[in-house]
Amino acid sequence: MDIAVSALAEAYHSLRHGQHDPARLAEAFAHLAYQALVTEVELTPKPGLVDRRNTGAHHDMDVHTFYASAQALKPWFASFYRCGVSHSDLPADYALLRLREEGLAAERDMFQATAGVNTHKGALFALGLLCAAAGRLVGQGIGPDRESLCEEVARLCEGLVRNELNRQSEAQTAGEHLFQRYGLTGARGEAASGFATVRHYGLPAFEEACLQGVDEEAALLAALLNLMAHNPDTNVVSRGGLEGLAFVQGEAQALLARGGIHAPGFMADFIALDEEMITRHLSPGGSADLLALTWFLSRLPA
Template sequence: MGAVSLRSGSRAAAPVLACTRLGRKTQARFAREVARLAVGSLHVELCLYPKPGLVSPVDNGSHDDMDAATFMRSLFSLRHYFKKICLAGLNDAPFSQLKQLGIAAEAAMLKATHGVNTHRGAIFSLGMLCATAGRARAQGTPMTPAALRAAMLIRWGEELAMHAAPAALPALSNGLRVAAQYSVSGAREEGALGLPSVFEIGVPAMLAARARGASMTMARIDTLFVLMAHISDSNVYHRAGPQGAHIVRTSAQRFIDLGGTAYPGWHDEALASHRLFVQQRLSPGGAADLLAASCLVLAIAALDAGQQ
């Protein structure tokens, strides 16, 4: 399933020809649309409320160093990145090129936010999804959730695995330090496995909520709580250690066990979790990034379906 096997022999010509047939204007139009969906996915996550411990237009959650305006500046700084990395995927770029685009995007984000890390995890996960959408488009393959995950792993799986290997991880970020200390996974480990928390937890949770009649907002709330209950969030471990992670998981599981947003008192329950998280200085930012990524997967799939 490695990238090498798909870049040898006659099969390598197919995506190149497909991409050529698209034409530069068509490629640019598609990349702009995918970038719009990526920024939109981050924006709907920002605007979601009640959202335990996280920044929203209502309040700053557990944060003193950022607010909704900080996130908006960050979003604005990333719009060109998402287009560029989608175009890179369209043109069969190696992972090294995607990585450089991500590094430049992180620098732009930090400049826009005056050094505040608002979207480091999202730059990686949503960036890979944009590149994968470009790859799938160039090959003329479907962009269903399962097909997107397969396309990501087939083209960049080996490189993603090497990117997550211990030897490749300079101990710089809070996420990397937490991962080493508590043996929890972060964005790199997620990427190496094809974003399992997105494709195996987030997307199914959102689809299930919608299938039972939940609104988009309620489905996103449910999905966020499901992610909080199931992942080991390096953001939470960094701020509050294993004890904080236990509070996040048990609070989220209580919300789910009550029925999520199908429970008549769900709003009060979500607000109670929010107040508890703020009191304990808990911020499940990793779950928020994965929620945005889940929204993007479904938005790309809907875009593809609309173009069939």
């Protein structure tokens, strides 16, 4: 059992007896979020993405950039948790407003650590919400499990798509542009759904593979493959349009149809897909973020 999971188990036990240590629980969630970022970037191979084998379809970052970014963000995850606790009595929409300043400050630290490279903006948004949601639940005397945590994130983000994307004004951000042009809701929509893509595809694939006796790295590859097959990844669309998204989803679905990670030659096929996606300049960064969430949630009670 890793350090964060052990700490969470102890904290949950104490919480049930009204004796939990708030600082210990904040650090446990922060470590869990940090480890999710490290686990994601170290998984290899990942088509089009930075991993230990190559830099994918990116020319301005490598694994060391991601390590620096994750280290810079780690203390902020504890801060998000504490913010959730301190505002646990506020309505969800007001609590989200309080989190924004924290999120922007964390983002500034990320860019400072990476010399301006966007490594974890999407993952920071999602994992920050999860840590804050955990704090809110604990502040209400509830030990967060996967379902309650995702439901709390959905409450925090209710109306986010309507308020921030579905506006009649000219698009100012990449997210607004993709929503207005293609109807894609991206990270906001995923959070507002309580991370439905993770719960319906990433986590089931990961846990099924674990039950089949494969090691964690293979199980994470199974989760990534399922996420790539089903996630309407706005990172892919921003680089390759809907045609690029159709290519990524189609290739992933074809690999699943051949047996996924259990198919003969899967690893060679996945590496070949990596090379093709690099050639096409496609990077499923949204699915990478959801993979980090998959690992994070897999460590919590079901």
